[in-house]
Amino acid sequence: MALRSLFISLAVTGFLGYSFTIGLTDPNSLLRKIPDWLSIPLLLGCGLLYLLAAWWAFKGFNEHKAVAGLSMGFCALGLGIYALGYSMEAGKGKAAKGQYDYDFKTLDLTETAVVAHIAHEAGLSLQDAVFTEHWHLADTTKSFRICVQKGHVTALNVSNHTIHDLSFFSHLPNLGDLILKNCNLSDLSGLKSTKLDRLDISDNQVADLKTLQGCPNVRWLFASNNKLTSTEGLAQFSQLVSKDLSGNPLPE
Structure with missing residues (x-):
């Protein structure tokens, strides 16, 4: 029993470790392909296995004390990770009071003017803006979404x-x-922001990432389905954690 316990605890801990590292940071990971509705049942299953x-391990402790003790250690570690993951998933979509503004x-008046210009540039108005939280920013039902x-x-x-003009985004000092x-973007040189952390420019006409030199601190870059033929521009992102360049005519 102790050996079976160790095998299960190692397997589940490995799965959770993968989920909280590669699974969350790699846009092409298997975890990303799992439907959202399966996330909580999956976490519950991990908890039950632990x-x-x-x-x-308890039943087999007298037979294999060292193995059972090691298994219990993995179970304790894993249950801690599990509890953290479950609480994060269960609280997903719920903003703390005062965390976001919804009008x-x-x-700030200056930023309101900047957003108004960006909206006008896109053929929109401030009335088209949907105020949301970060985790709903990518929702496709409305493509003019703002977090304040x-x-x-x-x-x-x-x-x-x-x-046409990306320079106005640079006047939003807290834009992350x-x-x-x-x-329909091809030249990104107008975008300059040292605060920008996550950038999605997928499905555009970008041929050179070097035009993003004004955003050196980007850590999450999504640039799929563009016209990139080289990855040379990635060197400027010293803090890059994850990237998606799929769908580009890059050399093998």
Whole structure:
């Protein structure tokens, strides 16, 4: 029993370790392909397997003390990770009180003017904006989505609208997440922001990432389905954690 317990605890801990590292950071990971509705049942299953492993370790302790003790250690570690993951998933979609603002009344006047210009550039108006949380920013039902926290824009999604002038995004000092999918972009040199952390420029006409030199601190870059023929521009992103360059005519 102790050996079976150790095998299960190792397997489940390995799965959770993968889920919290590669599974979350790699856009092409197997975890990303699992439907959202399966996430909580999957975590519950992991918890039950840990409890089973702990029970078997307890039952087999007298037979294999070292193995059972090691298994219990993995169970304790895994259950801690499991509890963290479950609490994060269960609380997903729930913003803390005061975490986000949901109208333009609290937004800095200068930033309101900037957002108004960006909206006009995209053929939209401020009335088209949907105020949301970061985890709903990529929702495709409305492609003009904005996150406002403590009076500042922290994230924007202006996908599926043609954008000619990127320089105005640079006037949003707290902008950390920016989604510009299918905006007919080819030159990104107008975008300059040391605060930008996550950038999605998928489904555009970008041929050279070097034009993103004004955003050196990007850690999450999504540039699938563009016209990239080289990855040389990636060297400028010293803090890059994850990238998606699929669908580009890159050399093998």
